[in-house]
Amino acid sequence: MTGPHPSVAALRTAVRAALDQSEIGTRVWVACSGGPDSLALAAATAFVGRKEGYLTGAIIVDHGLQSDSAAVAERAAAEVRRAGLHHVFIETVKVGREGGLESAARNARYAALNNRMDAEGGLSPVLLTGHTMDDQAETVLLALARGSGARALSGIPARRGRIIRPLLSLRRKDTIAACQALGLDPWHDPSNYVSDGPKRSALRTKVMPALVDVLGPGVVSGLARSAALLQADADELDRQARSAMGASVSEVRGEEWRCDMLAALPDAIRSRMIKMLAENRGAGPLTAAHVVAIDQLVTGFRGQGGVALPGGYEARREYGRLVIARPSPRT
Numbered sequence: 402m403t404g405p406h407p408s409v410a411a412l413r414t415a416v417r418a419a420l421d422q423s424e425i426g427t428r429v430w431v432a433c434s435g436g437p438d439s440l441a442l443a444a445a446t447a448f449v450g451r452k453e454g455y456l457t458g459a460i461i462v463d464h465g466l467q468s469d470s471a472a473v474a475e476r477a478a479a480e481v482r483r484a485g486l487h488h489v490f491i492e493t494v495k496v497g498r499e500g501g502l503e504s505a506a507r508n509a510r511y512a513a514l515n516n517r518m519d520a521e522g523g524l525s526p527v528l529l530t531g532h533t534m535d536d537q538a539e540t541v542l543l544a545l546a547r548g549s550g551a552r553a554l555s556g557i558p559a560r561r562g563r564i565i566r567p568l569l570s571l572r573r574k575d576t577i578a579a580c581q582a583l584g585l586d587p588w589h590d591p592s593n594y595v596s597d598g599p600k601r602s603a604l605r606t607k608v609m610p611a612l613v614d615v616l617g618p619g620v621v622s623g624l625a626r627s628a629a630l631l632q633a634d635a636d637e638l639d640r641q642a643r644s645a646m647g648a649s650v651s652e653v654r655g656e657e658w659r660c661d662m663l664a665a666l667p668d669a670i671r672s673r674m675i676k677m678l679a680e681n682r683g684a685g686p687l688t689a690a691h692v693v694a695i696d697q698l699v700t701g702f703r704g705q706g707g708v709a710l711p712g713g714y715e716a717r718r719e720y721g722r723l724v725i726a727r728p729s730p731r732t
Contacts, residue, residue, distance in 0.1 A: 406582035408575040412445035412568065416529070417453070419559075419567035425454035428523030431486060431531075432514055433459045435477025435588040438531030440484060441576035442568060444583050446529060447485025456524075458488030460517050462510045464496050473588055484585055490517050503601075518563070525563075532557050532566045535573040538624035539604050550672075550689055551635045556628030569625065642673035657722040660699045672696060675723075682725045684714030699723055 404410060420429065431446050433439040443459055450457035459481045463474040474491045481489050492513040497505045518526045537556045544553035559566050568576065580587050612620045645666060658678060663671055675695050676687050687710065694708040698718045707717035707728065715728045 406579065408441075408578035409445070409582050411571055411575055412441055412579050413448055415567040415571060416442070416445045416449045419529070419565050420449065420453065420455065420527075423453075423455065423527070424524065426524045427455050428518075428521065428526040429455045429457045430514075430518060430526065430528045431457070431459045431481075432510075432528055433461050433477055433481050433531075434590070435461070435473060435480055436531070436590060437580050437587040438533055438536075438568065438573065438576045440477075440480055440531075440585050440587045441579040441583075442529060442531040443481050443486050444484035444579065444585065445567075451485075456488075457486055458490070458521075459486045460514050460528075461489065461491045462513050463491055463493045464506050464509065465493060466496060466502075466506065476588060480585055480587065484583070492517055527563045527565050530564060530566050531568055531576065533568045533571055533573045533576060534621055534625045535605075535609075537569055537628055538621045539601055539609065541624045541628050542604060542608065543600065551631050551638070554628065555632035555635045556625070558632065572621070638669050639673055642670050642677060645670055645674055646677060657719070657724050660702070660718060660721050660723050663699045663723060671699070675699070678723075679710060679714070679716065679725050682714060684710035684712045684716075684725060686711065695723070 405413070420427070423429070429446060429450060431439065431443045433443050446455075446457055449455070459478075461474050461477050461481070463470050465471075467473070471493075474493075478489045478491055494509040494513045496502070496509045499505055514528055518528060540556045541554055544556070547553070557566060557569065559569055577587075609621070663674065666674065672692050676685075676692050679685060679687055679691070679695065691708065691710055695716045697705070698708065698716060702718055707715040709715055709728075710725070713727060714725060716723065716725050718724070
């Protein structure tokens with residue numbers, strides 16, 4: 402008696418491990434585009450769900466960005482059912498342009514996914530996404546090119562809240578092989594393979610093949626390992642920053658923080674604390690440039706004016722204290 406194809410077995414093992422602490426009856430959703438990654442994940446989740454007693458289903462988001470997007474969504478739903486998930490929803494969203502098309506589409510997608518999960522309820526619902534090691538490597542390279550900090554360079558987290566990414570240890574070729582072994586027909590998004598398309602597409606079609614050619618096939622797993630190591634470091638630094646914030650509560654006056662106390666903190670802790678302070682006030686999300694400019698108010702003050710922040714807030718220095726608030730009305 403032969404077992405499943407090695408790629409099919411690897412996906413099932415990854416899903417089982419990701420859901421290891423879940424109770425029988427847990428509601429497990431798969432975010433599915435119909436592509437090979439999410440379709441292979443849907444098949445693995447259906448198998449594990451039957452074995453472990455989970456209530457499984459899929460949510461497909463139609464972004465409406467292509468003329469045939471509705472047909473693509475219906476096709477994805479049909480393939481998901483063939484993969485073994487029969488509780489399937491198609492959510493149609495309207496994508497804005499704030500923050501760029503890619504960011505707006507992602508925000509609309511996750512809003513729709515969360516809304517459907519909330520509407521359906523169930524025991525401890527979780528959402529599985531099909532991000533692979535290749536996605537992780539691409540994310541790290543994009544963050545590196547943007548000059549991002551350790552948190553961004555740590556890539557895609559394996560779990561955040563109720564979102565779980567079981568396939569970060571597997572390659573994209575594994576999901577393609579699994580679909581072929583199971584007789585599934587995934588949809589291949591043409592925008593993923595257009596070199597003059599979105600940055601991630603150009604990275605996938607030009608940069609990654611060049612890196613593999615020069616550095617060898619281990620470059621993808623190497624980038625993913627670096628992300629995992631940085632994620633642990635970033636988590637610890639964030640913990641220390643939160644601890645520093647808690648310890649300074651007695652020194653906080655309304656919306657002000659003593660600059661001498663902030664300046665005494667290590668750079669890595671202070672920069673995180675500044676970001677947390679501002680975003681807790683409602684200003685955000687902050688970029689690295691915002692954090693650097695605020696830090697200069699704390700450690701390199703030369704009488705400069707305030708720093709404009711997202712959300713209509715401003716960071717400024719007054720009488721030795723950092724103030725994050727709405728700009729003072731002009732008189």
